[in-house]
Amino acid sequence: MSRTLNFIFVWLLTCLASQSCSDKQEVMVNQVPMNWQYDIPAAKYWESLPIGTGRFGAMIPGATDLEVIPFNDETLWTGGPYNPNNPEGPKTLKKIREHAFARNWVDATKESWKLASIPQSVQYYQPMGRLNLSMAGHELAKVNGYSRSLNMDSALVKIDYQIDGVKYSREIFASYPDQVIVIRLTADKKEQINLSSWFTSLQPSATTRIANNEVIMEGSTIFEKKGEDILPPQMKWQSKVKIIPEGGTLSADGNKLVLANADAVTLILAGATNWVSWNDISADEKKRCDDYLSNVSKLSYNELLKRHLDDYCPLFAACRIDLGPDSDPLMTTTQSMQAIREGSIDPAYEARYFQYGRYLMLAGARENTLAFNNHNMWLNDLDGRWRGRWTLNINIQECYWPVESTHLPRINESLLLFVENLAEAGKRTAKELYGCRGWCAHHGTDVWFNTAPTDGDPLHATYPIAGMWLMQQLYEHYRYNPNVDYLQRIYPLLKGAAEFCLDFLVKDPVTGYMVTCPASSPENSFIDDKGNNVSISLGSSGDIQIARNLLRNYIEAAEILNTDTELSNQSATILEQLPPHQIGGFGQLQEWIYDFKESEVTHRHMSHLWAAYPDDDITFRKTPELAEAVKVVLQRRGDINMGWSGAWKINQHARLEEADEAYSILHKMLTDISIHPNAEDSQITPSFEGNQAIQGITAGIAEMLMQSHSSEISLLPALPKQWKNGAVAGFRARDGFDIDLAWDNGTLTKAIIKANYDKPCRIRTKTPIKVFSAGKEMNVTSLDENLIKFDAKAGEKYLITVK
Known part of the structure; x- marks a missing residue:
């Protein structure tokens, strides 16, 4: 074992020991090593291994002779501060509403194009540079025993191989406290490190x-x-x-540094921009990088x-998880993926x-x-997918779904x-x-925080409630x-979103309802009564569900903080005037205020199911009829x-x-x-660029094992048969509870609940349970079958x- 690995091993043992307790009640979690491992270098960009400081990131291919490491800073974008708002907006809004009130959805859609951002799309996220490391004589054909891995437990990338009896090792990590990327090259014999290092960049303005x-x-960024x-x-x-x-x-x-006959070398990579905030670029990027x-x-x-x-x-x-042991610890990640594609079940891979x-x-x-x-933030071209924007009509929110429940x-x-x-x-x-009044945002933004409708087509651009959805996620942190x-x-943000909601x-x-107008159901469209394919109406279901959640949260916050009674009362009044959930002709939860014919039944977006998740306005216990309507939508949307x-x-x-059903999609x-x-x-x-879903899957696995909505903690609510035995430690539940739990043969065996506040604790299980405090069984109140x-x-x- 190398000195560095030995150092990490001892450190991790110390870290885990500090989290354990001598109390025999603790749940033991036999988590497999959290490694992705491969026996070949990356052949293309997204086969590389990602590291990042939160701001500054790089992709590590693991090449043996010429390692090219693309690196990025999250704040590097084209352009500069700009005002994207159409000054004719209020006049256009009036015309859109006139058409919508007349049920002229075609002209309402056409008019909504005029709300578009100026320029029509966001700016481009940009790559910064590439660090080139040349190791002459290390061609892959000469290499034996190659391996590269990402150790998620330590956030360390490691590359090992042998040439002519010499073992070469490379270790790379991105340090959040120091905001740099560190690269260490060693050999098990002296004077074996020979290296040339230089920068390149896709930016034409770059100089070295x-x-x-x-x-x-x-340098700067592209300008055309x-x-x-x-x-x-x-x-x-x-x-x-x-x-x-x-x-x-x-x-x-020249512009290279050449190292000859060294025993080892450490490289420290840094990068910075002059970005400060959405309207401020006054920072000194050189001083930042120097610092x-x-x-x-x-x-x-x-x-x-x-x-x-x-x-x-x-x-x-x-947060630690055990869904089952490694079936073959020697398999590479690629081999595991192929076995899964062929039908294998691999709980260790799932963990x-x-x-x-x-x-x-x-x-x-x-x-x-x-x-x-x-x-x-990892990017290796001048385009990015969808210009590298933050997408605010599901994508960024989904990335944050696991943050609270999985202890981040x-x-x-x-x-x-x-x-x-x-x-x-x-x-x-x-x-x-x-x-x-207040503030709003639409479906996509850049580092200049363009909050106008971007990309033109109202099908996706017209989504002024994106900011309200983001407030739901921020409020979840309080929950x-x-x-x-x-x-x-967060109250000023919440209040500003509520003010916009009330005014909009x-x-x-x-119908007499208070509605959003114009309104879309993100990126979906419907067929009007004349056979036209249109996207703009009023009071779409997703809009109303998000508005309802926002106003409820605002009223609660204002009451807790004892402030803004008038605005809170206004919110409560408007809340009662929103359209109710509706069920359509197929038995489905309705997507629009009318039961329009869907242009695409299997559409990828499901914004009208927002009330079922991430919100809990619809559950199969509180609102069983509506929950059945949610099931119908899922069945009709399909799993394509x-x-x-x-x-x-x-x-x-x-x-x-x-x-x-959950596991079928997961697999x-x-x-x-x-x-x-x-x-x-x-x-x-494992794909994390094209997939755009890994965080959502992490949240989904947590939701299958523990839920805490509707003022109760549900243990193993959707445990699939494939996870017969297992345990988790470090889940978090709403109202300030920490949850560890274990199960055997598909049945709960033990759970530990730690309270961080004086709060009522409601627990739902599949089987009757007993609760102990300080070794003594507690008297509990039974609220429902297996709910105490x-x-x-x-x-x-x-x-x-379990009893």
Whole structure:
């Protein structure tokens, strides 16, 4: 075992030991090693292994002779601050509503095009550079015993191989506390490290130079693209790599640094931009980059590694899962994927897939960074999928679904910072485009926080309630940890969203309901009574469900904080005037205010099921008839769409406690490539670009094992037969409860519930249970079959066993 691996092994044992307790009531979780492992280098970009600091990321291919590492900064975009709002917005809004009130959906749709952003689309997310590492004589044909792996437990990429009896090792990690990427090359014999290092970039403006054993590159972004609206570049960036050799000689050769006959070498990669916020680019990117390097350049590799592990490991280890043992620990990840495609069941792979969603969140979003980008901060071209935008009509929200339940609450800070910027920009859009108070956002945005309708077509562009949906996710953080200080912090955002909601809602003269108008059901369309395919109506079901949730949350927050009584009362009045849920002619939950004929029955979006998940306004116990209508929608939509759509369906089925249906989709998605295929997608590694769903699947697995909506904790609500035995530790439930649980032969055996607040605790199980506190059985209240209640005290742990 290498010195570094031994160091990590000892560190992880210490980390896990610190989380354990001598109390014999603890749930033991035999989690398999969280590794993706391969026996060949990556042949294309998305076969590489992702690492990230939350802001600064790289993809590691693992080549032996010429390693090309693309790296990115989440804030590097084309253009600069701009106002995207059409000044004719209020006049256009009036015309749209006139058409909609007259049930002229064709002209309402046509008029909605005029609300479009200026320019029509968001700016482009951009790659920063590529670090090139040349190891002459290390051609793959000469290599024996090649392996590359991503250890999710430590967030460490490792590459090993042998040439002519010498073992070469490479270790790479991205440090959140130091905001740099660290690369370590070693050999088991002296003077064997020979390396050339240089930068390249896809940015035409990039220039490079050598200074102080550092390669330095800086530039701006592209400023033109055929047929596209790209604003003049205002972004500036710089990247540096510092080379710290152990032995050998280091010299410059043009814009390269050449290392000869070293025993080992550490490279430290940094990058920065001048972005500060949605309307501020006043930062000094050179000073930022200098600071990143100067802060760490005197630290040893092991010191850098320890700082990384001290930060990362407790966060990742906070939630552990055991769905079953490795059937063959020697299989590569690619071999496991192929076996699954051929019908094998691999619970260990499923556990790793669950944890991959958590790993990616930690790599792509942290405190003081922007939100996780559903199209990823990892990018190796000038286009990006959908320009690399944040998509706000399901995708970014789905990325955050597992954050609370799987014990990553600190990542909520990234979404909060993102929404704070979005709301500032969105105030301008609410006022200038709609004449409303508060703030709003539509379906896609960039780093300049374009909150106008982007991409033109109202089918997707006209979605002014995206900000309201984001507030639901931020409010969920309060639900899981009911801390009044946090509620106070998000209250201005919540109030602004509620003000926009109240001003944007309008009374429909035909039905008398308060409705959104214009309204779409994201990216879907319907057939009007004249056979026209149209997308704009009023009061679409998804809009109303989100508005209902927002106003309820706002009323609750205002009451808790004892503020804004008038606005709260207004919200309560409007809440009673929203359209109810409706059931259509097929028995389905209706998608629009009328039971329109669907243009595409199997459409990937299911926004009208929002009330069933992520909200809990519809459940099969509270509203059984509506829950049946949700089932009909799922049946009619089918399972043909995977990706983020399939992940949403897993969560929907889990809420309905349909274990077989949830698992059926899950198993298909374990090796799914993309809902939107691309030539660069990987078939040999778990997809996280084209799939856009891993976090949603992580949330779905958690939802199958534990739910906490509707003021009760449900243990093993949708446990599939494929997970016969298992355990989890570190789940979180709403109202501030921590949950560990274990099961055997498909039946709950034990659970530990820790209360962080004085709260009533309601527990639902499939079999009768007993509750113990401090070794003594408690008297509990039976509320329903296998539903009990007791009063929990902050700081206390409660043991649940089967009667």
